[in-house]
Amino acid sequence: MARLLPEPTPETRHFWEGCRDGELRLQRCTDCTHSYFPPRAFCPKCGSRDVEIYAASGKATLYSYVINHRPRPDMGTEPHSIAVVELAEGPRMMTNIVGCPQTPEALILDMPVQVRFDKQTDDISLPLFEPAKG
Amino acid sequence: MQPKSVAVVGAAETTRLGKIPDVSVIGLHADAALNAMKDAGLKPSDIDGVATAGISPVELAHYLGITPTYADGTSVGGCSFMLHVRHAAAAINAGLCKTVLITHGESGRSRVGAGGFGRAPSSLMGQFEMPYGVTSPPTMFTIPVLRYMKTHGVTEEDLATVAVIQREWAARNPRASFKDPITVDDVLNSPMIAWPFRMLMCCLVTDGGGALILTSAERAKDFPQKPVYILGTGESVETPMVSQMEDFNSSKAFRVSGKKAFDEAGIQHADVDHLMIYDAFAHLPLYGLEDLGFVKPGEAKDFIRERNTAIGGKLPMNTNGGGLSYMHSGMYGMYALQESVRQMRGTAAAQVEGAKISVSHGVGGMFAASGTVIFTNEK
Ligand SMILES: [Zn+2]
Numbered sequence: 002m003a004r005l006l007p008e009p010t011p012e013t014r015h016f017w018e019g020c021r022d023g024e025l026r027l028q029r030c031t032d033c034t035h036s037y038f039p040p041r042a043f044c045p046k047c048g049s050r051d052v053e054i055y056a057a058s059g060k061a062t063l064y065s066y067v068i069n070h071r072p073r074p075d076m077g078t079e080p081h082s083i084a085v086v087e088l089a090e091g092p093r094m095m096t097n098i099v100g101c102p103q104t105p106e107a108l109i110l111d112m113p114v115q116v117r118f119d120k121q122t123d124d125i126s127l128p129l130f131e132p133a134k135g
Numbered sequence: 136m137q138p139k140s141v142a143v144v145g146a147a148e149t150t151r152l153g154k155i156p157d158v159s160v161i162g163l164h165a166d167a168a169l170n171a172m173k174d175a176g177l178k179p180s181d182i183d184g185v186a187t188a189g190i191s192p193v194e195l196a197h198y199l200g201i202t203p204t205y206a207d208g209t210s211v212g213g214c215s216f217m218l219h220v221r222h223a224a225a226a227i228n229a230g231l232c233k234t235v236l237i238t239h240g241e242s243g244r245s246r247v248g249a250g251g252f253g254r255a256p257s258s259l260m261g262q263f264e265m266p267y268g269v270t271s272p273p274t275m276f277t278i279p280v281l282r283y284m285k286t287h288g289v290t291e292e293d294l295a296t297v298a299v300i301q302r303e304w305a306a307r308n309p310r311a312s313f314k315d316p317i318t319v320d321d322v323l324n325s326p327m328i329a330w331p332f333r334m335l336m337c338c339l340v341t342d343g344g345g346a347l348i349l350t351s352a353e354r355a356k357d358f359p360q361k362p363v364y365i366l367g368t369g370e371s372v373e374t375p376m377v378s379q380m381e382d383f384n385s386s387k388a389f390r391v392s393g394k395k396a397f398d399e400a401g402i403q404h405a406d407v408d409h410l411m412i413y414d415a416f417a418h419l420p421l422y423g424l425e426d427l428g429f430v431k432p433g434e435a436k437d438f439i440r441e442r443n444t445a446i447g448g449k450l451p452m453n454t455n456g457g458g459l460s461y462m463h464s465g466m467y468g469m470y471a472l473q474e475s476v477r478q479m480r481g482t483a484a485a486q487v488e489g490a491k492i493s494v495s496h497g498v499g500g501m502f503a504a505s506g507t508v509i510f511t512n513e514k
Contacts, residue, residue, distance in 0.1 A: 007262035008255070017262075039263050039379070065282035065383050068330035069274050076268040083267050083274055083329075085378045095264045095278075095378035105330060110285050127266055 002075045006125050013040045015054050020126045025057045025116050027090055038092035059116035061086035061130060064093055068103055079103070086114055086130050100131030138400060139514060141224040142355035142362035145175025145348030146476040149240070152462045153312055155342040159248030161190055161198055163240030163344035168199055171236070171346035176359050182348070184235035186223055188215035189466060195238055205232035211372060212499025213413060213466040216347070217506025220472065221368035223349045233350060240344030241464035247342075260376055272415060273337055274329045275501040279383035280418045281331065286384045287433035289421070291331050293440065295322035297417040298335050298459050300445045305456025307446075307485035312339050313460045336417035338463035345469040347476070352514070363479040366492065367400025367509040369393060377501040386498070388505035389426035393496065396507035397428070400492075404429050407509075408490035409478045410450055411471035413497040414457040420444070423496055424452075427507070446485070454478065454485045468497035472508060479512040 009017040016039075019026030029036040030044035031051045043050045066084035069076075082098045098114060101107045113133035118126040147170030149155070149163050158166065164187065172178065184205035185192045192206040205226050209218045216239055223235035242249045254260045269275050283289060299319055305311035317335060325334040355362035371391035374380055381387050397404075404427075412423035424435040429450065438444070444452035455461040455474040462470060475493040477483040493510045 005261075005265050006256065007266055008257040009262065010257050013262055039259050039376070065279055067274055067277045067281070067332065069268055069270070070327040070329060071270070071273075073268050073270045080327075080330075081268060083269055083278065085278060085383075093378060095267050095269075095376070097267050110281060 004075045004121060005073070006121055012042050016040045017125060019056070020118050020128050021124060023118055025059050025128055026054050027057045027088070027092060028052050028054050036090045036092055038088070038094055058089050060089040060133070061114050061116070063098060063108065063110055063112050063114055065110065066098065066108060068105070068108070082108055084130070094128070097129050098131065099129045136221070136224045136365065136368055136399060137228060138366050139364040139511065140352050141227050141349055142352050142364045143347055143476050143510070144350050144355050144358040144360060144362060145171040145177065145346070146473055147171040147174045147346055148470070148473055149344040152310055152343040153341050154244055155242070156245040156247060158242070158342070160240050160242050161194060161248060163242065163342065164190060164195055164238045165198055167240055167344035167346040168236055168238045171348050174360060175348045177234070177348065182234050182236045184223060184226060184232035186219035186235060186237045187239065188219070189239065189241060201236070203232065205235065211504035213415065214468045214497025214499040214504055214506035215466060216468045216472055217368070217495065217497040217508050218370045220347065220349065220365065220508050221370055221506065224365050224368060227349065227351050233354070235349045236346060237349070238344065238346040239466055239469035241466055242342045243340045243464040244342050264376055264378060272501065273332060275377050276416050277329050277332045277418070278377050279380060279502070282383035283418065283422070284331070287436065289436050291323060292319055293436040294331065294336050294417040295319040296440050297414070297420055298322050300439060300442070301414065301453050301457045301459045303446055304454050304485055305460035308456050308461060309484060311456040311461045312341055313456070332416065338415045338458035338467070339460070341462045341464055343462055343464050345473045347472060361480050361512065363476050364511050364514065365508065366402070366511045367396040367398070369395030369399070369507040370505065371395070372504040373502065375500065375503055380502055385432065386422055386426050386502045386505065388502065389423060389496070389498070392505040392507045393427040396494070396509050400509040402492060402509070407450065407492050407494050409454065409475065409487045409493040410444070410452040411475050411493070411495040412452060413467055413471055414453055414459050415463065415467060415498065417459065419498060420452060427494070427496060451487045454483060454487065468506065471495045471497060475508070475510050479510050
């Protein structure tokens with residue numbers, strides 16, 4: 002069963018094109034410097050429309066998660082993490098932590114993680130995170 | 136809102152709760168509405184204001200044969216009914232209408248005439264949460280909890296204790312879905328749903344409904360039931376995506392809504408005799424006790440373990456058994472309000488003797504919204 006995938010809108014297309022091209026794109030306000038997510042055409046902190054898109058580092062820490070023991074049919078049959086990571090640039094985003102056992106022992110809060118793009122279709126790659134190397 | 140200017144004069148749940156495969160969603164709304172009208176001694180033609188969530192107030196009004204001058208379709212999840220009470224009180228004060236009917240009905244278990252759960256793949260949730268495997272509340276509402284547990288040293292046993300104490304209350308309620316006693320070990324050995332959440336830390340999924348009728352305090356004297364006055368109300372909303380909550384240790388919507396209600400009521404926490412905190416999952420009473428200001432951040436786990444919210448405790452909470460044991464159709468807020476009204480009327484199954492002030496606090500979505508209503512039975 003094909004995984005449920007996002008359908009980009011004009012306001013979010015840059016983010017998904019970035020993921021496709023291997024770049025985690027955030028936005029920041031050129032007036033107040035606030036970095037934010039999810040994408041929108043204005044700064045949610047000060048309301049300014051003067052915002053820019055930039056490539057984030059892809060570095061993050063594990064902020065919180067659950068391990069879903071009843072996966073959705075499109076997510077396979079094994080328990081898997083549904084996590085929120087805190088990006089080095091500030092914003093938090095939902096993701097899956099991959100590349101390690103899906104257990105409380107392997108998934109330690111505040112551990113460093115890094116982005117990895119998981120190609121789903123020609124247009125959509127999902128930003129997943131794995132334990133940081135080194 | 137002017138405290139005590141508006142009162143609940145009709146309140147009832149559906150005739151049955153639990154598994155009701157022979158009644159559709161709108162049928163449950165109507166059953167609850169008819170029961171509440173009977174309770175208040177009113178007919179549909181006496182109602183001039185309607186409010187509901189899940190279905191539209193248009194469907195409700197037409198189905199019941201009501202021609203309203205006030206309609207509220209605020210739909211922000213399970214606390215929508217707290218917001219309806221708040222808006223109705225303001226509307227009655229402003230002269231928009233005289234008598235407001237608020238209904239809830241949901242075929243949560245049997246799914247008769249019910250829509251599906253899901254979000255468009257182009258919505259923010261569809262783009263930035265659904266692709267990672269969130270299914271329904273058990274994998275969304277629970278997302279912030281590990282952070283809260285780490286911050287405050289909360290254990291799985293602490294979460295289990297919430298469910299155990301609420302089952303003790305449920306045992307006193309003949310209409311509760313689950314009444315058999317459970318232990319912390321029972322909870323910790325129940326099937327894993329989404330770690331750290333086990334089945335007995337998650338709410339029931341049942342069918343049912345409830346309705347309230349509000350009018351001015353002046354008119355309330357002439358109704359058959361003892362009036363239950365609205366003392367204070369609050370509401371707020373934060374985010375449609377749980378991953379974007381400002382603080383995983385606390386709900387901003389809870390804090391804003393609770394403060395507004397307490398300020399409006401002009402009461403202190405020590406004045407509260409009875410408390411309902413919407414418990415779709417075992418962590419919600421912990422967040423609620425802290426965010427409403429009954430205890431300081433991190434203190435709720437000990438407050439509950441020391442049995443302050445249990446039978447005989449100083450702050451009886453979720454006395455119907457809550458969403459964990461009484462019933463949970465999907466939008467549970469109505470049942471919290473119903474129990475507050477019963478406690479203020481003195482007719483609850485697990486009645487808190489002499490209770491004069493009751494706080495009913497609801498959540499909508501996954502920490503997305505909040506509504507708080509403070510009731511009193513003293514004019
Ligand atoms: Zn800004």
